[in-house]
C-alpha cells in the first residue's frame with residue numbers, strides 16, 4: 407500500500423527558512439534553517455526565551471519580514487513571495503495587545519461585520535448590520551464575558567478580556583487557513599487569561615483550525631495543543647507531539663530557559 411506523503415498533506419510547510427537583519431555593517435541571522443511541517447488541525451505551542459525568534463517566525467509566515475532564504479507553503483499555496491495582503495487573506499493573527507485586533511471607535515457589531523467580510527468589499531450598510539445582529543449576539547455569547555450585551559459599544563470601552571475575546575472571534579469567523587496566536591493572553595489577569603484560553607481551545611477544536619500559539623506560560627504550553635516546539639537563538643531545538651508531549655513536565659521545559 408502506498409504511504410501517505412507527509413509533505414503533500416501538510417497544511418503549513420517551512421523549508422530551510424532564514425531571516426536576517428542588517429545591524430550597522432553586519433548581517434545578523436534571526437532565524438536559521440527552519441524546517442517545520444504542520445498537519446491540518448494541529449495546534450502547536452511555541453516556547454522560547456526572550457529574543458529566541460518566536461515573533462520573527464510569525465512575521466516570516468505573515469510576510470512582515472522578508473525571507474533571506476527558504477520557502478513557505480500554506481494549504482498548497484507557495485506563499486514565500488506572496489504579497490502581505492494575499493497572506494492576510496489566508497492567515498489570521500491575534501496579538502498580545504488587546505488594542506491591536508479591533509478598530510477602537512467602531513462598535514463591536516461593526517468590527518464583527520468587517521471581519522465577516524474579510525477579503526471582500528468593505529461596506530457597513532446599516533441594513534446589512536441589522537440582518538447580522540442576531541448572529542453576532544449568538545457568536546458573542548459564547549465568550550461568556552457579556553460581549554453580546556456590548557454589541558453597540560465602541561470597542562475602546564471594552565475590558566481587555568472582552569476585547570481579546572472579540573479579536574479571537576474576528577480572527578476565526580471566516581475560517582483562516584492558519585491561526586497565529588502571539589502571546590494573546592499575556593496582557594490579561596490569570597482568571598481572564600484562563601477564560602480566553604478555554605475559548606481558544608473551543609474554537610480551535612470546533613473549527614479544526616491549524617494553529618500556532620506563542621506563550622511564556624509553561625502551564626498553558628503543557629495543557630493546550632497537540633504539539634510543542636522550542637526555539638533557541640533562531641533554531642527549532644525541540645519538537646514534542648503525541649505521547650512525548652503528554653509526558654512533558656514543567657521541569658523538562660525549564661531546561662530550555664537556562
Ligand SMILES: Nc1ncnc2c1ncn2[C@@H]1O[C@H](COP(=O)(O)OP(=O)(O)OP(=O)(O)O)[C@@H](O)[C@H]1O
Pocket residue numbers: 427429436454455456457458459460461462463
Ligand atoms: N527589526 C529588527 N532589527 C534588529 N533586531 C531585531 C529586529 N527584530 C527582531 N530583532 C531581534 O531578533 C531577536 C528575535 O526577536 P523576536 O522578537 O523574534 O524574539 P521573541 O522570541 O519573540 O522574543 P520575546 O519573547 O521577547 O517576544 C531579538 O534579539 C530581537 O532583538
